[in-house]
Amino acid sequence: MKxxxxxxxxxxxxxxxxxxxxxxxxxxxxxxxxELKRYITHELQRPFSDLKLIVVTHMHPDHAGAAHKLRDLxxxxxxxxxxxxxxxxxxxxxxxxxxxxxxAAWVAGRLGKPKKNLWYSPHLxxxxxxxDGDILPDFTEWTSVxxxxxxxxxxxLLHRPSHRMYVADLMxxxxxxxxxxxxxxxxxxYRASLQKVRDMQLKALWLAHGGExxxxxxxxxxxxxxxxxxxxxxxxxxxxxxxLWLRSRKS
Numbered sequence: 727m728k729x730x731x732x733x734x735x736x737x738x739x740x741x742x743x744x745x746x747x748x749x750x751x752x753x754x755x756x757x758x759x760x761e762l763k764r765y766i767t768h769e770l771q772r773p774f775s776d777l778k779l780i781v782v783t784h785m786h787p788d789h790a791g792a793a794h795k796l797r798d799l800x801x802x803x804x805x806x807x808x809x810x811x812x813x814x815x816x817x818x819x820x821x822x823x824x825x826x827x828x829x830a831a832w833v834a835g836r837l838g839k840p841k842k843n844l845w846y847s848p849h850l851x852x853x854x855x856x857x858d859g860d861i862l863p864d865f866t867e868w869t870s871v872x873x874x875x876x877x878x879x880x881x882x883l884l885h886r887p888s889h890r891m892y893v894a895d896l897m898x899x900x901x902x903x904x905x906x907x908x909x910x911x912x913x914x915x916y917r918a919s920l921q922k923v924r925d926m927q928l929k930a931l932w933l934a935h936g937g938e939x940x941x942x943x944x945x946x947x948x949x950x951x952x953x954x955x956x957x958x959x960x961x962x963x964x965x966x967x968x969x970l971w972l973r974s975r976k977s
Contacts, residue, residue: 727867727885729932732765734758735842736833737788737934740892742865743770747778749865751883751892752934753793753804755830757842762792763799775800779865782806782850783894784880785813787830788934791846805862807872807881808855814848823848825960856881873923875916876907882923892932893923897949899936904945905952909959917953920946 732739735758740751748770754762763774777800782790784807793804814823827844834842854863858872862883871882876895883892895907896919910916923931924946930938941949 727887730765730770731932731937732761734761734788735839736830736837738932738937740932741765742868744865746864748772748776749862749868750777750780750796750802751783751932752788752894753780753782753790753796755788755842756791756795756844756846757834759792759795759799762796777802779862780804781856781862781870781881781883782852783882783892784877785848785850786877786895787827787844787846789894790850791830791844793850794847803853803863804850805854805856805870806850806852807870807879808857809879812849813877813879820848822960829960871922873919875910875912875914875919877911878915880919884926884928888930889928890930890932890938891923891926891928894934896920896923896931897933897936899933899939904936904939904941904949906949906954906958909957910954911957911959913954913957917950920949920953 728743730741730743732741735755739754739758742749742751766772766774766777777796780793780796780802782793782804796802797804814820830844856870860870862868867885867887869884869886871884873882873893873896874880880894882894897904898907930940932938
């Protein structure tokens with residue numbers, strides 16, 4: 727197994743190379759497709775169709791945005807956590823989808839990236855649905871681990887031989903500190919997922935925003951302390967800001 731870490735549009739891309747094919751640990755941004763194709767065909771000297779499986783850990787633009795298009799281009803399969811309904815469902819879901827795309831574009835601007843088309847379908851159509859503990863088809867060194875909280879369907883990917891795991895957005899690294907992601911829709915589930923990963927005593931974690939890291943017990947304890955007790959979502963943040971603005975106007 728060779729793990730290639732690429733600099734994506736706003737996140738790290740983890741591409742796993744085996745003789746029998748390539749595994750993509752997340753669905754990337756739509757803006758990452760050309761760079762991923764260039765890397766596979768020029769750096770690895772392999773046909774683009776050697777991409778065999780994409781695992782979408784959750785539905786945000788930098789984790790699901792390229793999945794459908796990559797399947798169209800390569801014939802690969804898409805796997806994701808097993809759910810009973812779409813994340814971006816109904817009118818509120820469509821508004822949240824648009825908000826998440828705008829937030830991704832804002833992050834790209836802060837990083838000095840050129841403007842790109844980030845639009846993608848709000849409804850994922852996976853070929854494979856994974857439950858906690860499932861082995862990835864054709865990539866049997868990897869296991870799906872359920873780690874919800876950031877959204878209701880987050881999964882992580884454990885590489886059993888190296889005792890390392892890709893945890894997507896379970897945490898982010900900012901100015902040498904580990905903090906919870908934004909948003910956290912399900913704080914109780916988030917804290918349980920954090921404890922679950924902590925108890926696994928892994929050698930290292932692969933973060934979508936922070937690269938490969940190893941957390942000390944003190945760093946896990948800090949994360950548990952600052953983990954939210956109430957949902958932290960775009961809607962809630964907007965309401966809080968609106969209330970503060972109204973109070974300032976009244977005073």
